[in-house]
Amino acid sequence: MAIAGYGGDPVDPLVVFNxxxxxxxxxxxxxxxxxxxxxxxxxxxxxAMREVSTRRSVRRQHPTHNGTRLDMGIMVEVVVDGQxxxxxxxxxxxxxxxxxxDQAHLQAIAARQWGLHACTTSVRPPVVGHYRSPCAKxxxxxxxxxxxxxxxxxxxxxxxxxxxxxxxxxxxxxxIDIWLVSSSGSDVHQTLSVVEGHLSAxxxxxxxxxxxxxxxxxxxxxxxxxxxxxxxxxWARSQHIGEQAVELLTAEECPTLKTTLVLAPDQMMLxxxxxxxHPLELDRILGDERNYAGGSxxxxxxxxxxxxxxxxxxxxxDPTIDGELASYQFDDIGAPxxxxxxxxxxxxxxxxxxxxxxxxxxxxxVACARATSWNxxxxxxxxxxxxxxxxxxxxxxxxxxxxGIYMETxxxxxxxxxxxxxxxxxxxxxxxxxxQITRTLRNPNYRATTPEFWHSLRLVGDRSxxxxxxxxxxxKGEPNQLIWVGHGSPVCxxxxxxxxxxxxx
Amino acid sequence: MMSTKADQLELVFRHLVTALGxxxxxxxxxxxxxxxxxxxxxxxNRAKVRQIGTVSDGQVRLTLMADQRTxxxxxxxxxxxxxxxxxxxxxxxxxxxxxxxxxxxxxLVLPSGTANSGELYQGMIPAPRDxxxxxxxxxxxxxxxxxxxxxxxxxxxxxxVGQYHWFATDSFTLDYSxxxxxxxxxxxxxxxxxxxxxxxxxxxDQAKQQLTRLAQPRKTVPAGSYRTYFAPAAxxxxxxxxxxxGISEAALQRGDSAFRLLQTGEQRLxxxxxxxxxxxxxLVPRFNQLGDMTPVHVPLIVQGExxxxxxxxxxxxxxGKVANGANGGETLRSPDLRPGNLLPDHVLxxxxxxLYVSNLHYLNWSDRxxxxxxxxxxxxxxWVEAGQMIAPIENLRFDESLYRCFGSHLVALTQTQDxxxxxxxxxxxxxxxxxxxxAIVDDFVYTL
Numbered sequence: 001m002a003i004a005g006y007g008g009d010p011v012d013p014l015v016v017f018n019x020x021x022x023x024x025x026x027x028x029x030x031x032x033x034x035x036x037x038x039x040x041x042x043x044x045x046x047x048a049m050r051e052v053s054t055r056r057s058v059r060r061q062h063p064t065h066n067g068t069r070l071d072m073g074i075m076v077e078v079v080v081d082g083q084x085x086x087x088x089x090x091x092x093x094x095x096x097x098x099x100x101x102d103q104a105h106l107q108a109i110a111a112r113q114w115g116l117h118a119c120t121t122s123v124r125p126p127v128v129g130h131y132r133s134p135c136a137k138x139x140x141x142x143x144x145x146x147x148x149x150x151x152x153x154x155x156x157x158x159x160x161x162x163x164x165x166x167x168x169x170x171x172x173x174x175x176i177d178i179w180l181v182s183s184s185g186s187d188v189h190q191t192l193s194v195v196e197g198h199l200s201a202x203x204x205x206x207x208x209x210x211x212x213x214x215x216x217x218x219x220x221x222x223x224x225x226x227x228x229x230x231x232x233x234x235w236a237r238s239q240h241i242g243e244q245a246v247e248l249l250t251a252e253e254c255p256t257l258k259t260t261l262v263l264a265p266d267q268m269m270l271x272x273x274x275x276x277x278h279p280l281e282l283d284r285i286l287g288d289e290r291n292y293a294g295g296s297x298x299x300x301x302x303x304x305x306x307x308x309x310x311x312x313x314x315x316x317x318d319p320t321i322d323g324e325l326a327s328y329q330f331d332d333i334g335a336p337x338x339x340x341x342x343x344x345x346x347x348x349x350x351x352x353x354x355x356x357x358x359x360x361x362x363x364x365x366v367a368c369a370r371a372t373s374w375n376x377x378x379x380x381x382x383x384x385x386x387x388x389x390x391x392x393x394x395x396x397x398x399x400x401x402x403x404g405i406y407m408e409t410x411x412x413x414x415x416x417x418x419x420x421x422x423x424x425x426x427x428x429x430x431x432x433x434x435x436q437i438t439r440t441l442r443n444p445n446y447r448a449t450t451p452e453f454w455h456s457l458r459l460v461g462d463r464s465x466x467x468x469x470x471x472x473x474x475x476k477g478e479p480n481q482l483i484w485v486g487h488g489s490p491v492c493x494x495x496x497x498x499x500x501x502x503x504x505x
Numbered sequence: 506m507m508s509t510k511a512d513q514l515e516l517v518f519r520h521l522v523t524a525l526g527x528x529x530x531x532x533x534x535x536x537x538x539x540x541x542x543x544x545x546x547x548x549x550n551r552a553k554v555r556q557i558g559t560v561s562d563g564q565v566r567l568t569l570m571a572d573q574r575t576x577x578x579x580x581x582x583x584x585x586x587x588x589x590x591x592x593x594x595x596x597x598x599x600x601x602x603x604x605x606x607x608x609x610x611x612x613l614v615l616p617s618g619t620a621n622s623g624e625l626y627q628g629m630i631p632a633p634r635d636x637x638x639x640x641x642x643x644x645x646x647x648x649x650x651x652x653x654x655x656x657x658x659x660x661x662x663x664x665x666v667g668q669y670h671w672f673a674t675d676s677f678t679l680d681y682s683x684x685x686x687x688x689x690x691x692x693x694x695x696x697x698x699x700x701x702x703x704x705x706x707x708x709x710d711q712a713k714q715q716l717t718r719l720a721q722p723r724k725t726v727p728a729g730s731y732r733t734y735f736a737p738a739a740x741x742x743x744x745x746x747x748x749x750x751g752i753s754e755a756a757l758q759r760g761d762s763a764f765r766l767l768q769t770g771e772q773r774l775x776x777x778x779x780x781x782x783x784x785x786x787x788l789v790p791r792f793n794q795l796g797d798m799t800p801v802h803v804p805l806i807v808q809g810e811x812x813x814x815x816x817x818x819x820x821x822x823x824x825g826k827v828a829n830g831a832n833g834g835e836t837l838r839s840p841d842l843r844p845g846n847l848l849p850d851h852v853l854x855x856x857x858x859x860l861y862v863s864n865l866h867y868l869n870w871s872d873r874x875x876x877x878x879x880x881x882x883x884x885x886x887x888w889v890e891a892g893q894m895i896a897p898i899e900n901l902r903f904d905e906s907l908y909r910c911f912g913s914h915l916v917a918l919t920q921t922q923d924x925x926x927x928x929x930x931x932x933x934x935x936x937x938x939x940x941x942x943x944a945i946v947d948d949f950v951y952t953l
Contacts, residue, residue, distance in 0.1 A: 058608075062608065062609075062610060062611060062612065063574075063575075063607055063608050063610050066575070066576040066577070066603065066607055067576065067577040067578065067579065068576075068577075068578045068579070068596075068599060069578070069579035069580075070578070070579065070580050070581065070592065070596075071564070071579070071581065072581055073562070073581070075558075083554075084556070084557075085557050085558055086556075086557070086558030086559070087558060087559050087561075088558065088559065088560045088561065088562075089560075089561045089562075089583075090561065090562050090563060090564075090581045090582075090583055091561070091581075091583035091584070091585055091588065092588075093583070093585050093588065096561070096583065096585070099561075100559070100561070103558070103559040103633070104558065104559075106633065106634055107545075107557040107558050107559065107633065108557070109634070110557065110633065110634040110635070110636070110637050110638075111547075111554040111557045111637050113637075114553050114554045114637045114638075114641050115553060115554055116550055116551060116553035116554060116555050143603075143606055144576070144603040144606045144607060145603075145606030145607065148606070148607055148608055152608065165759070165760060166759050166760065202759065202760050202761075204760050207765075207874070208874075209760040209874055211760075286550070287550050287551060287648075287650060287684075288548070288550045288555050288650070290550070290650045290682060290684065290690070291549075291650040291651040291652065291680060291681060291682040291692075292652075294866070294883075295688065375560045375562050376560075377556050377558060379556075412869045412870055412871055412879070413869055414867045414868065414869040414871075414879045414880055414881070414902075415867060415881075416866065416867065416881040416883070416900055416902070417866055417867070417881065417883055417900075418900075421881065421900070421902045421953045423871065423879045423902060423904065423952070423953070425869075425871055425872075443872060445871060447902065447952065447953050449953075475931065478546070478548050478651070478652035478680075478930070479544075479546045479560075479652065479654060479930035479934075480929060480930045480931040481931070482931055482932075502871075502872035502874075502875060502877070503872060503875055503877075
């Protein structure tokens, strides 16, 4: 079969894998390994993964985590008579990989008469290329001691007064190598460099306890090097988090009312994720996910027709943004990744579905077959799902609101299995009165249904309000998988939303 | 073949404990924890196979402790000595290089016990080639979705003071849903270590019966407060919140727990509510991250009063408490909620008028200090009038406090408990489950 090149610079696969073998003595030349396997299959592919991560964390001036993780393994996939089967092992020993291939073959045969959808090798396209995250300050420039010193300092900055009873600073680094080779000529190597950061302060005054964090748990997750963590505003930001935790102790409770809700980009991340990303996953619409996370209120016939939200709503799948957490050149089955509109001017255009799902549902999708590691099969996933900026500068947006509430930073999330009725809570809120931001509010929550909410989108902030964050903790799939996703959004205003505070419902 | 690989893992793990122990300097301590499995995963949709495969995995955590400092390194354990020893040596070298750079950890607890244990639960689980036939032949013509996960799971522990534990179990879980043509569903699980076709058939028959009850138009119930019967699977969902900012002593000390008012005595739960950790069922290992063996029975809440929290040795050292063998996260591992007096046949008549809720979904704290939880009803949930099931309902969002639900508003617990298996598989297959009754609760608050 001919080898087609997509996207990235074509490279000589032998050069890549010789280099890989030299750098990773436990990872053999995968092309040779593939050729050495004996399997009676129509197609065979290897997806190898090696992840080296570190996690360092400090709480109240004392270390709580100093850990490194090496995870590596290989998944062998085969197609036999239109049925896929897989076998995965954490050993790169040739005999173990052969056993995994035998298992994959046996599984495909066992399932052949029960297959949900007969596939062809078109769902595993032949591709050659490579991708590497941008990285200015490589992950190894800081020693373990350096990182701990920084985290200790951050905890001191977070502890702005004796009312701050907990201060936590965490830094996670990951270097992830993913290789794909296949009998149809695929040869892909992608290297992701990731830095995740978390800061939080807990303030206490008697029975009142309030927490403030750095835009949510591990929301400061980006592709890149230490430059993503050591930003110019890091120290000021950490102090601000501590100050706001203390400020919340004496803030008013968020009132119960129907009002204009303004969401900061860090809460829009969660809003997009839960009420746009997940419902558009084609595997949910196909029913694969019904026994776990659920289905979707979106129907196959909705693509190209459904008015998902107000005409101000433009949502893209964009794996091309430098530094956003889920950027890549190819998904985990080799589909070349491109920016695509999911929702344009409020109308649903395209779903989040892999080549397999697109073939099954006959709906347009994107390159989003992703696996959390070598030991889980790729499934339909979000990558970077971003809301496009609008045209309203922030001062103008606030000035247009007579009565409203502005909320920042998710702290509670819950949505039903069809992604319809949701309730989300935030860490911090402000009252908006007669076009001005006024008092601070605590324990803010809001609830709505997805279509009603997105149709109530009235104002979308301009490019200057657009921020992107990430989360490494999106859970889905059977067997279960946690994966990393990125979300960017401007500040947005929604009309007539039910908001309420803590205590009584 | 699966057990052969697991046997190989144990040999190499035991060897690794010895070989690393031999290399330690006098002032160093270490522990090794293993999580491993040889599993088959078969995912189903529309009574067909969606994805099928096997995973052979093992991961070891090497924790090095010296000069009041500690760090850990997670590395693959493959069962091939040369590979595994190569990684282990590199991990030890890395940790030795790093430790002197780290801040002192005042709450470091060194392994100090003398515990040893070995448990092997061999089962009769289906051969991987037979699973699609065994599962799907019984559900022909139904809309069936779910996951079969089966095989051997191992957990190991060894340390520099000579403690050694091994736990291996053959087990399977089949977690499934059956759907009507309009998308209503019934949830079922079948779990164990011996696949028995007649038991699977009996479980399916129960689910099919419930499915017929769903084949009528759904009733939209407006938001409000309703007397509610929660089936055991729904109670298990609520209990799972006890492991997330609940019963952990560290969470309580740090302002992260919903149970502070329970601890201070400002709130209490119902006298009907008695919860304990009960390891007598033998489905999960009793040893923890320090090699300590948890007592077989740890009462936590007795007749509504908090008598113990989950305390690990590190938390005990930090806050001057007594450890009770809790794991690192101080989460429930083998919870048992005592049954009550309500006869299963009397559930509907005692409920009288209200909601019959089979499952709950996607729970989260909506206001942790007051114990308030939000979430959704899911699967076969019904409107009941005068003790009769009237119609399935459109799913409802709830927002309610645990202090009301398991406290002042708890009416009755059923006389029987169900075993609700743990079916999670993030990173690796989880073990165990919960033993829980059903419950009737007055005026449970639904908001959307």
